Amino acid sequence: MDDTAVVIAFWVMAVLTLVSALMVAMVHDLIHAVLFLILSFVGVAGLYVTLSADFVAVVQVLIYAGAISVLMLFSILLTPRSARDNAAVSYAAPIASLAILVGIVLSYAAVETNWAKSTNEFGSTAREIGNALLDPYVLPFEVASILLVVAMIGAIILVRPTEEAAQADGDQA
């Protein structure tokens, strides 16, 4: 692939990601914030593609831009009377300066550190990730699957109506 094209794509995706992340912080309506969040996730997936992580990019689009953002939209719609707009918090200025400070420190550390650089070429990343998941990382892989089951059961139990609430609903109907 042409090298300059990849660099241009990287910076386009970086600007898309950062601008839509900033819009998440700026917009007032939470629904609009979720839509910008989806745009930001897609931008991050584009960054993965330019860094030759195609499998992770597909996973990112499926899990983040697909599943998690739909979950967020549903939970915003299921909590209708809570304040949807981002009412001005009194401590916005200190938080903003803290965040800018953290960003400056991280960027300074990233630029000043002497990294051991190289450029790694991957073959088929899906195959390599699959092999790695089943050879050195079997235990974390199994633990992750248990974690997903536990989280799923926990989420179902948390949102189930209690017995009394279910009975009250039945009486009304």
Added chain:
Amino acid sequence: MIEIEHVLVVGGILFSIGLFVALSRRNAVGVLMGIELMLNSVNVNLIGFAKLSESPTPITGQVFAVFVITVAAAEAAVALALAVSVYRYRQSIDVDRLDLLKW
């Protein structure tokens, strides 16, 4: 040529934006959005290191990114279920007003 510093700076800026969102939103779902942005910035760094740093097994970074995405999905499901559950009792998920456990 993409340098590793560029990837890390993009990740760092994304992290600080996520930090600002997580701390400045009052709605619990908004706070969760900030946390997801921060997790994404960590993943950008991992993928950047997988591609651009010296390592005997460079695919490890991508495997870790997949694990981070898994844990983030589990965390989002539980956190949003908690938000809906709290809303049922309090008619609000304003994190400033959820001070039941504060003494």
